[in-house]
Every structure is written in structure tokens, then in C-alpha cells.
Amino acid sequence: MDFAFDHAHHDRAAHLRKDDAWRQGSGGGSDIRVLVVGGEHVATLGGAGLRWISLDEAPEGEWLFLGIKDGVRHAAVMVDRVPAELEPVSLRAIGPSIAPADASMAVHAVGIARWHQTHRFCARCGAASEVAQAGHVRVCPVCGAHHFPRTDPAVIMLITDDQDRALLGRQAAWPEGRFSTLAGFVEPGETLGDAVRREVMEEVGIEVGDVTYAASQPWPFPSSLMLGFFGRALSHDITVDQDEIAEARWFSREEVTELTASSELLLPPNVSISRWLLQQWHGGTVHGTWS
Ligand SMILES: [Zn+2]
Structure with missing residues (x-):
């Protein structure tokens, strides 16, 4: 695994969503594995792994068909709150440490469960809407x-300059020494490259030229898809916006190596696409992390 939720490991089998087709078949559904989901919380076994139960054991809730893994159908039942006896844990906390196939299905389940929680009414006419298509x-x-x-x-982007130094920023709410790549939401009507250039200009006043897509990470807390890019700066002088970003500077590879070893520089955890972008650029050993 390069970072959390970096690949899908289950077949979503969308053709089984209609008319509850996923419930039909051999064994009367007794072979279906079910995950209980409440917002970003999932049922676990002692907080160490997902707790899969049978259809018969599942509490009342709305159904979500996740798909097929190793020939077995998997579903989630969405509840307001996962019962305490099912040892609920936030997927944000457990996601990076569980098996990739489980992480793949849990991130699918949590993304949709969180959406249902906050979209119960029709955005066009205001009536209560109903769940369909599994x-x-x-x-x-x-x-x-x-x-x-x-x-x-x-968009989340690692920007480098003509000396191949990386541009990192510290958010106003973060402690001294904690830095990460810049990021921001895409606005309607702009391309991804435009969003990268606009966010970097807004946050630190740096002009960006070429932008290259690198990888993406679903982050359903509540509903983001992080799109990772590398970008090339056309200018050097940083002007931080003092709103979202409190401090930003250029780091050479040697500085990252030395400052992370001495814990003067803390970088994002290994599960994040931000850390992965940094690691791809650095190419060597990067130490310190925040948790
Ligand atoms: Zn309506």
C-alpha cells in the first residue's frame, strides 16, 4: 500500500444493485457479509479489524450493496449510530491499519453512509427522499x-522550483514545525490544473506553470476526493495569505532529511497522499511525522 485507500480491491458489481438482486441467489443470502456503518464509524473486532456479520445478525437500517470480493457478496447496513457492543471506531483512525480489501469496502461504505446522513430531503422540492439502487x-x-x-x-500539490526545492506550508491552526503540501477545493467551471494554479497563487503568491497528475485518494470525511499533482513554480518569492496559511517556505531534499531527523520539521503521516507526494519527490529517507 502506498497510502490509505489507494486502490479498490472489490468488484462493485453494479448490475446487482437494481431490485435488490444482490440479496437473491444461493444460500438465501446467508453467505452475505455485512458491515454496520454509522457516519464515519464502522463495527470492529476490538478496534483492530472490521467486524463482518451475517444478514440475520444485522440491525435495522438502510441497505448498501458494496460488491463482491473473492466470490462473496458484501453489504453495509447504515444506522444512525453503531451500537457500542459492535465496538465502533472511526474509519479515519482504523482505515490505514486494516487489510486493503477491507479498507476498500469500508471507504466505499463510509462515503455513501455520510452522504445519506446529510441528504435525506430532495434538493429540488424538499420532500423526504427514498433510498434506491442498493x-x-x-x-x-x-x-x-x-x-x-x-x-x-x-487538489493537493507538491510544487517544486528550478532548484528542485519543495514548497510546503503550515496552516494557521498547526503548531510550529508542522508542514504539508498545499491543497484546496476545485471550484465549478475550472480545470484541475487551473485549480492547482489558483490555490497556490491564493495561498502563497507563487505562479505555477506545468502541472502533472500523480495519484488520487478517496477521503470521505465527509466527501472529498484528493487529486494529487506535481507542479512547477515560475516564481520564488512567497507571500502567504495569512488566512489559511500562516507560513510557507522552500525546502531542499537535504533540509527535509536533516530537519525531519531532528524533529524540527514534522510531515504528514504515511497514510496520506500528501506524504506520498513528498516521498516521491524526496526519493530517500524521510523521518518525522505527526499523528
Ligand atoms: Zn423532489
Whole structure:
């Protein structure tokens, strides 16, 4: 695994969503594995791994078909709050340490569960809407509108200059020494490259030229898709916006090596795409991390 949620490991088998087809079949559904999800919390076994239960054991809730893994159907039941006896833990905390296939299904489940929690009413007419397509759509019974799960694209970028130094920033709320790549949400009507250039200009006053896509990471807390880029700066002089960013500077590889070893510089945890972008640029051993 390069970072948390970096690959899908289950077949979403969307053709089984209609008319509850996923419930039909051999064994009357007794072979279906079910995850209990409440917002970003999932049922676990002692907080160490996901707790999969059978259809019969599942509490009342709305159903979400996740797909097929190793020939076995997997689903989630969405509840307001996961019962304490099922040892709920936030996926944000447990996601990086569970098996990749479980992480893949849990991030799917949490992304959709969080959307249902905050989108119970039709955005067109205001009537209460109903779950359809095995949890992947909400349909309004009054005006007929279909509403689909929301994913908000956000760009996250490692910008380098002509000396191949990396541009890192410290958010106003962070302690001294904690730095990361810059990031921001994509706005309607702009391309991803435009979003990278605009965010960097807004936050630190640096002009960016070429932008190259690197990788993406689903981050459903509540609904982001982090789109990772490398970008080339066309200028050097930093002017921080003093709103989102309190401090920003250029770091050489040697500085990152030395300052992380002495803990004067703390970088994002290994599970994040931000850390991965930094590691790709650095190429060597990077130490310190915040948790
Ligand atoms: Zn409606």
C-alpha cells in the first residue's frame, strides 16, 4: 500500500444493485457479509479489524450493496449510530491499519453512509427522499428527481522550483514545525490544473506553470476526493495569505532529511497522499511525522 485507500480491491458489481438482486441467489443470502456503518464509524473486532456479520445478525437500517470480493457478496447496513457492543471506531483512525480489501469496502461504505446522513430531503422540492439502487441513489417520491452520492474534488500539490526545492506550508491552526503540501477545493467551471494554479497563487503568491497528475485518494470525511499533482513554480518569492496559511517556505531534499531527523520539521503521516507526494519527490529517507 502506498497510502490509505489507494486502490479498490472489490468488484462493485453494479448490475446487482437494481431490485435488490444482490440479496437473491444461493444460500438465501446467508453467505452475505455485512458491515454496520454509522457516519464515519464502522463495527470492529476490538478496534483492530472490521467486524463482518451475517444478514440475520444485522440491525435495522438502510441497505448498501458494496460488491463482491473473492466470490462473496458484501453489504453495509447504515444506522444512525453503531451500537457500542459492535465496538465502533472511526474509519479515519482504523482505515490505514486494516487489510486493503477491507479498507476498500469500508471507504466505499463510509462515503455513501455520510452522504445519506446529510441528504435525506430532495434538493429540488424538499420532500423526504427514498433510498434506491442498493444505497447508491436517492429518489424523490414527489417530483421524481434522482440524487446521486456527492464527491467533492480537491487538489493537493507538491510544487517544486528550478532548484528542485519543495514548497510546503503550515496552516494557521498547526503548531510550529508542522508542514504539508498545499491543497484546496476545485471550484465549478475550472480545470484541475487551473485549480492547482489558483490555490497556490491564493495561498502563497507563487505562479505555477506545468502541472502533472500523480495519484488520487478517496477521503470521505465527509466527501472529498484528493487529486494529487506535481507542479512547477515560475516564481520564488512567497507571500502567504495569512488566512489559511500562516507560513510557507522552500525546502531542499537535504533540509527535509536533516530537519525531519531532528524533529524540527514534522510531515504528514504515511497514510496520506500528501506524504506520498513528498516521498516521491524526496526519493530517500524521510523521518518525522505527526499523528
Ligand atoms: Zn423532489
